[in-house]
Amino acid sequence: MEEVKLLGWWVSPFSRRVELALKLKDLAHKSQLLLEYNPVHKKVPVLVHNGKTMAESLVILEYIDETWPNNPILPRNPYDKAMARFWAQFIEEKCNGGLWKIMWCKDEEERGKLVEEASQCFITLEGELKGNKFFGGEEIGMVDIAANFIGYWLGVVQEVSGMELVTRDKFPVLCKWMDEFVEHSVVKETLPPRDELHAEFEARLGAPSWKY
Amino acid sequence: MEEVKLLGWWVSPFSRRVELALKLKDLAHKSQLLLEYNPVHKKVPVLVHNGKTMAESLVILEYIDETWPNNPILPRNPYDKAMARFWAQFIEEKCNGGLWKIMWCKDEEERGKLVEEASQCFITLEGELKGNKFFGGEEIGMVDIAANFIGYWLGVVQEVSGMELVTRDKFPVLCKWMDEFVEHSVVKETLPPRDELHAEFEARLGAPSWKY
Incomplete structure (x- = not known):
């Protein structure tokens, strides 16, 4: 089962963007999803998917949409x-x-x-x-x-x-x-x-x- | 034959980004390509493809890469x-x-x-x-x-x-x-x-x- 981990900060709308996208993709049911809202991380949000790390919420949203094509976030055209x-x-x-x-x-x-x-x-x-x-x-x-x-x-x-x-x-x-x-x-x-x-x-x- | 028109400003690196991407895709040979370097346009660069208009150089680069897949600009993974x-x-x-x-x-x-x-x-x-x-x-x-x-x-x-x-x-x-x-x-x-x-x-x- 794939592992998806989001490092975020509870106040941050940027972290919440990624959480929202992951939930729209229903990843809570399809993967081992871990949301870690901890302000100690210098740069949040950070998504870790099967050990690969990435930052910047809009970049992460594109990645999520390409990796899990159900419930599209971006139009296909x-x-x-x-x-x-x-x-x-x-x-x-x-x-x-x-x-x-x-x-x-x-x-x-x-x-x-x-x-x-x-x-x-x-x-x-x-x-x-x-x-x-x-x-x-x-x-x-x-x-x-x-x-x-x-x-x-x-x-x-x-x-x-x-x-x-x-x-x-x-x-x-x-x-x-x-x-x-x-x-x-x-x-x-x-x-x-x-x-x-x-x-x-x-x-x-x-x-x-x-x-x- | 498809029509591709770039409105830009000769000084602007943002306009030149789009020109470069169009040339990497070899569109000069594959389409009716018109580069119009004219500073009167309020917002440049603007790409017009078959009558559809779009702005913002990085957004246009993604569009170019999706529309003409040869000589990829972005990795596929x-x-x-x-x-x-x-x-x-x-x-x-x-x-x-x-x-x-x-x-x-x-x-x-x-x-x-x-x-x-x-x-x-x-x-x-x-x-x-x-x-x-x-x-x-x-x-x-x-x-x-x-x-x-x-x-x-x-x-x-x-x-x-x-x-x-x-x-x-x-x-x-x-x-x-x-x-x-x-x-x-x-x-x-x-x-x-x-x-x-x-x-x-x-x-x-x-x-x-x-x-x-």
Whole structure:
């Protein structure tokens, strides 16, 4: 029986992406699956499959999809696949990257600019769902998994910080997607408890210089 | 006959990545290939294949490799493929991203820190060639293509700016790879003229506040 081990950190959306992909592939039943949520590892998530080690969540997601082809994460058609990769990358770099900068920016003026930039990216993303339940269509796929921080973590970050970037009035489509995302049966299993996440972010981001 | 059109900018290593991949696939002979190097396009490179449009050079490289399987750019084995993607991403984010920040940083102290950080990434990359001619082994592949800025453009940037980050004494293996890279017959065809590139960078980076 093959051995699959995920080294992660319970707070990390990147670790949870990989956990979600492994669960979508139903690997808990098909392999000896070990999830080890331990923050001592310097670089997480790390996937170890039959002794072979790899890092970077989006790279790992591609590996999982190629290695276990059931319940596809990426479309099979090269053009649709390119689109999924494009949007996963857009979310990673522009949306998550933008939010990350905002979270740690201590200069108010600079933060205002960053919020404006990030808002533009979210407007673009809002237009991408086009009436679909998920970015992947009827089923969740690569783009949804890549967007997990937006789907769940962002709400906690906004609550802790008072940041009002993605709200129901400004982004109704995206907020509807968030509802669908957190209600998905497999996603649910891979979300850290909201109160613990709240406490963690409060401890990390709670300095008054940062609050809105 | 299929139509392949690349919209790019002659200075851009990202555009040249796609041109290189198309030429490695020998598409000039197999399709109606049009390279349009015109800086008016807001976002380049853009590949248009039979009317379908896509952006982001690394995403386009994957598409090219899936659509035209001859002369593989990525390894076929999922694990080796994951490694190639990891290193391409590492080069993009850490090496190129680091160099980009250095290029535009006007604060001397801050720049010193950025150079130190980038050097660490280049030390990691130096160790990755492991006696191979190319990152792809005997043939150039995804990682080499992703590293094209390091292979050619960086030398010009260092010359213009006086930056001495990647030198023969500090990075002999990487500099040996640069020699191999620019001597590769197909790579050669996709490199902008050195004197024109020099003039372009001098015009853009030549402000005294930036020079080393």
